[in-house]
Amino acid sequence: ICLGHALLAVGQVRDALRELERAVQSAALPAAERAAAWAWAGFARSSLGDLDGAAAAEAEARAAAGDRDPLTTSIAMSTIARIAESRGRLGEARQTISEAARLADESPGRQGHRFPVRVTEGRILIELDRLGEARSTLSAGMRASEELGVRFALATYQMYLA
Numbered sequence: 001i002c003l004g005h006a007l008l009a010v011g012q013v014r015d016a017l018r019e020l021e022r023a024v025q026s027a028a029l030p031a032a033e034r035a036a037a038w039a040w041a042g043f044a045r046s047s048l049g050d051l052d053g054a055a056a057a058e059a060e061a062r063a064a065a066g067d068r069d070p071l072t073t074s075i076a077m078s079t080i081a082r083i084a085e086s087r088g089r090l091g092e093a094r095q096t097i098s099e100a101a102r103l104a105d106e107s108p109g110r111q112g113h114r115f116p117v118r119v120t121e122g123r124i125l126i127e128l129d130r131l132g133e134a135r136s137t138l139s140a141g142m143r144a145s146e147e148l149g150v151r152f153a154l155a156t157y158q159m160y161l162a
Contacts, residue, residue, distance in 0.1 A: 001037050008044060009152065017044040024060075032072075035064035039075035051083045058083075070107030074100055074115040081120050090128055097121040101137075104144075113144040116153035122160050135161065 001023045007016035020041040024034055042057030058076040065072040077100035084093035097120050104112025118141020125134035142157035144150075 001033060001040070004037070004040055004044075008040070013044050013047050017041055017048065020044060031064055032069055035061050035069060036072045036075070038064060039072045039079070042079045043075055046079050046082050046086070049086075051086055054079055055083055070104060070112035071114045073107075074104050074112040074117045077103070078115060078117050078120045081124065085120075085124055085127070090124060093124050094121075094128065097124055110144060110148065113141070113148055114150055116141055116145060116150065116156060118142075118144065119153065119156050119160060122157075126160070 001020065004016045004020035004023065007013070007019060020037050023029060023037040024041065026034075029037065038057050038061035042054045042061060045051075045057055046054035058079050061072055061076040065076070067073065077096055081093045081097035081100065084090075084096060097117065100112075100117045101121050104110065104115075104117050107113075118137050122134045122138035122141065125131075125137055138157050138161050142154060142161070145153045145157065
């Protein structure tokens with residue numbers, strides 16, 4: 001899973017997906033980690049344009065994680081929103097990402113914000129031409145990332161804010 005994360009971080013999405021899918025096949029992987037690996041694999045698939053594969057992976061992630069893992073929930077719901085967005089269903093995307101942001105806000109220690117759900121929410125708001133809301137959402141997400149030490153997301157927040 002860590003190798004998959006590292007490969008995602010450097011833009012080697014296909015290689016990351018291969019490692020994440022290897023991880024979910026491991027019988028030794030605990031259920032919570034398997035759910036996280038499914039979620040990251042779905043994110044990778046959506047990044048590659050495999051929307052059906054991404055949706056299937058996120059369904060596996062949500063089923064395995066339930067409501068117990070806020071980070072996995074954030075990854076899965078953000079990816080589901082990205083899938084709806086890519087299919088032109090902006091209302092559905094907005095509803096899904098709003099729920100993801102609410103759950104991240106309510107998660108213990110706001111751990112759901114360890115994945116930048118507000119980036120997706122802000123991008124969808126931009127597409128809906130709700131620029132004031134987008135700016136507020138992106139700023140709030142950037143503050144949450146700073147507070148939690150989630151540095152990888154800061155450049156993306158700044159890009160959308162610009």
